[in-house]
Amino acid sequence: MADDSRTEISGGFGSYAAIGDSFTEGVGDPGPDGMYVGWADRFAVLLDDRMPEHTFRYANLAVRGRLLDQIVSEQVPRARELAPDLVTFCAGGNDIIRPGTDPDDVAERFERAVADLTGAVGTVMVTTGFDTRGVPVLRHLRGKIAMYTAHVRAIADRYDCPVLDLWSLRSVQDRRAWDADRLHLSPEGHTRVALRAAQVLGIEVPADPDQPWPPLPPRGTLEVRRDDIQWAREHLVPWIGRRLRGESSGDHVEAKRPNLLPL
Secondary structure, eight states: OOOOOOOTTOOSSEEEEEEEEEOOOOTTBBBBSSSSSSHHHHHHHHTTTTSOOTTTTEEEOTTOOOOOHHHHHHHHHHHHOOSSSSEEOOHHHHTTTHHHHHHHHHHHHHHHHHHHHHHTTSEEEEEEOOOOTTTTGGGGGGHHHHHHHHHHHHHHHEEEEEESSSTTGGGGSSSGOOOOOOOOSSSSHHHHHHHHHHTTTTTTOOOOTTTTOOOOOOOOOOHHHHHHHIIIIIIIIHHHHHHTTTOTTTTOOOOOOEEEOOO
16 A cells, blocks of 8 residues: 555665646745755755766656646656656646635546556656645635545555655644745745655655754734735735736746756
């Protein structure tokens, strides 16, 4: 049965391709060159450390804002063409948060893509959703996200896929794990996900991804309200505006690393 146990993968992975949306692209974790880093890039470094120098290759095909069907049509064929030893597949989150979407239907389409990938690449690691009880803009969708997460785990069982279970990663429920937009992870949040992904494959990691955060000083009601107003003005209103105009944050954005290249 597929799960997030610490089962060692003998010999390591010589190549890795990440597919998905803004989460896998790394939004919220800016690098010094202006491009996003993110958990997948950080995870790739951990994989690279286990291989002979200059032999590991990595591609990141993820693009922010992409819906499941876009990922399946644009990224899955490219991943099949590259045929890496490992693919991480995180998709469906942007579908689930849209009004009126059916988690059962999204899961059926996700499963068809998993079946397609497992026939062409070495190992497919699938990713569950986060527990959003502490995320203001997504708290009311917790039930839909939980249902989709249950489907993802069941699909992983059927296709013997390792599971990067973000629902159980308690450390990312702390607000410091999230970017100012409250929709994407912070650099520390991305780091903790990368560490958990390595643990799933039985890789020894330099830090515990669920290590407790240092205590925070208490916050007053006025401070919380001021932060909420600022967040709504800077992030929520523009996000709603894009939805109303039918725009995506990923319009005119291309994959940052479309080929398998050494790190």
